[in-house]
Amino acid sequence: xxxxxxxxxxxxxxxxxxxxxxxxxxxxxxxEGRYRPGDRMPSSRALADHLGVSRIPITHAYTELVSAxxxxxxxxxxxxxxxx
Numbered sequence: 001x002x003x004x005x006x007x008x009x010x011x012x013x014x015x016x017x018x019x020x021x022x023x024x025x026x027x028x029x030x031x032e033g034r035y036r037p038g039d040r041m042p043s044s045r046a047l048a049d050h051l052g053v054s055r056i057p058i059t060h061a062y063t064e065l066v067s068a069x070x071x072x073x074x075x076x077x078x079x080x081x082x083x084x
Contacts, residue, residue: 008051022061040080043078
């Protein structure tokens with residue numbers, strides 16, 4: 001089961017692109033311990049719908065977070081908080 005969408009919010013006053021804001025939101029949740037290793041992230045479609053934005057910045061944010069080592073991508077399963 002994915003993390004609940006209720007924990008994800010954008011701050012209209014925050015600077016940066018939507019992609020950067022999503023990355024900061026996810027990294028903040030990981031560093032604060034709200035998202036734990038192995039937790040499944042919401043699908044890009046569900047998160048985009050919840051935030052009222054296009055799916056593209058969510059997908060790009062998740063991809064960058066995989067590259068940075070914060071998330072793992074599992075084929076046909078989604079994105080998960082990295083266990084490494």
